[in-house]
Amino acid sequence: MSVALHPIEEATMANPYSEIFKVPGTKGFASAGFVARMPMAMAPIGIVAMLSQTHGEYWLAGAVSATYALTNAVAAPQISRFVDRLGQTRVVVPTTLISVLAFAALMAAANQDWPIWTLFVSAFLAAAMPSIPAMVRARWSEIFRDRPELNTAFAFESAADELVYIAGASLSVGLSVALFPEAGMLASTLFLAFGSAAFIMQRATEPRVRQLELGGSQGSAIRQRPVQIITFALIFVGAIFATAEVSAVAITKDLGQPGAASLVIGVYAVGSFVVGLIVGALNLKMPLQRQLAIAVGIIALTTLPLLIANTVPLLALAVFVSGVAISPTFITAFGLIERRVPEAMLTEGITWVMTGIGIGMALGAFATGWVVDNFGAQNGFWVSVAAGTVSLLTVLLGQKTLAGERYRVASPAPVPQAAE
Template sequence: MPNPYSEIFKAPGAKGFAAAGFVARLPIAMAPIGIVAMLSQTHGEYWLAGAVSATYALTNAVLAPQISRLVDRHGQAKVLTPTTIVSVIAFAVLLVATNQNWPIWTLFVSALLAAAMPSMPAMVRARWSEIFHDRPELNTAFAFESAADELVYIAGASLSVGLSVALFPEAGMLASTLFLAFGSAAFILQRSTEPRIRPLEHGGGGSAIRQRPVQIITFALIFIGATFATAEVSAVAITKELGQPSAASLVIGVYAVGSFVVGLIIGALNLTMPLQRQLAIAVAIIALTTLPLLVVNTVPMLALAIFVSGVAISPTFITAFGLIERRVPAAMLTEGVTWVMTGIGIGMALGSFATGWVVDNYGAHNGFWVSVAAGTIALLTVLLGQRSLGGERRAVSALPQPAE
């Protein structure tokens, strides 16, 4: 039986854009924590480091879907080139401003402009969709991308902090900026796999977020994202309470490993069950596996419970992006994918805040109640949206072309 992952990379240009896209997306994980590591060392104030990092992250969450919408209208190369240049220059200014101790307002302005960084995972998935549209190989490609996302978050944050601590404060952000510049350049130059621009349907000039499937999936994944953040914050708090704070990184790593392994397995299978049902099952598993987290009282139990709770994350992502590809008009695909990813980021931010508040006020073990609540809301959202998520892609009719 042929390896399904080797099969998808037989497509012309697939290896090139997938490799470039992986490098270019590393700043997604490296930049937010890299800003914190850099400024906390150079300025000695965590509030400032957190505020600048939040300025970048929240602005990027707002801008990324708009940039992706422009990509759908004008093509990847025309939009990614100027936005990436702006982001790279802004990150460079942030590095210089930090090193030279420029006024604090320059840190915020440069972080604000750096948020023009496009959503590279959405761009890569759009290229896979162009190659394998309506073919079973697309599920495998999306599984590979979910695994790549896991690796980015596992390796990116650790690399950024590790470089800043081991070399010099700006090292992590410098590496992140170089990855963005060279990875994006390599990706943009590969024009042969760039998705073609598709015409809009009549009255289809609005945002992809107006599409009911995008609304349902984005809302559900806000709460799935909250479960990620809850697991991380609670793991740190509980291991500290148990007197083994160094075990937190191992526990969080186990969480990602479970998702990574199961995602690769799912991607190798050619499941025939409707995607909306697969999504409901995956989210139901996430919701149910939050319950054992409430009763853990040792580090090994915590690691096991975290591992089990992570097994359905990649399958959730795979089916969610598959549904977006299936149900959203092709002319809005990149924006639709980006909205879903933005939802995950928003959920992680809200989950971190909510869990931190619960831990501070009610104790470390009660932080996982945020996961229980978030998982329940996500499951109800997906179950109530089954009818809207079913079916096929809406037909796209071209706008009338002007006479020559």
């Protein structure tokens, strides 16, 4: 005899990831957003791979790549601020067009041996690329605001970011080496152009523009205390991420097994990816600020075993363990931004946090490299310990602020829609 399941039991048994994609339009903007964000991982390393082959000078390749990355880190939050005020389509179209044309000019300059200054100008203009991950998360927030499904959606996006960084860099370098120097950058630019075009065509899920009520802050989202706290904390989480990569390369080289570095870095990403998906499938009732404190606390605690990992197997195990809380940290951090930041500033708020992660990775790589050069490969992980401690203290001291309420917003101002 068959027994009918209670609706609550059916919901419990259902795959939460399949549930969020039952909403019309979600598959379209999520898949387009995945393609459009590929340049996040492909462009910086693609510039290095291209110019190191065409010009034979790594300092030049690194300088041009840094020009692009640092300019984008500064510009992305400002672009997202305009997105919040004007709507996604009105900002994504011109900024993406500028970025695509600048990338094309950069490839032409490299191929045709144009003057060096054209490389830097092209890289500077290419940094107009908007933050697609922030806009994708804004769409999920519009659909599932104040609902448990939003946690699952953010977990999916964190997993997508992990896949982009795992596959994007390898694809970019692989194409440049196997085909021709500009191949990686060409693929990255095509992903940006076609992915962004497909994304903005999904007009039905585009968030409406919201205006702050009188009395709400009209300035940048970075002036919001929750954004400051979370961004500062995630700068140091980003530093931990970079430290693991740099130290893994240095230690495996010292152990006479340099080829093992890619394996060690791979398990770091895999641990974060798997645990992030699991957390996204759970409907945790604990307040998000406490979840963030626990996740960052685990990150800080798991940096300690890295100090005694003196063989490749031990290093791989320690790095795997230290990576398990990375995705949960990002998921809860973005969830807090969504709940504590005015809705009229959501895209910019998310972008600031992502910028913080990128800044932390750059600073962490620099600091770890200095420590490794001066004190040995194994001591590079002390940067992770210090960064984990600062990040945890930041989150703990900010618990009261992160538990507060966000500004309320006025009635939405609709974005002009294309005729059906």
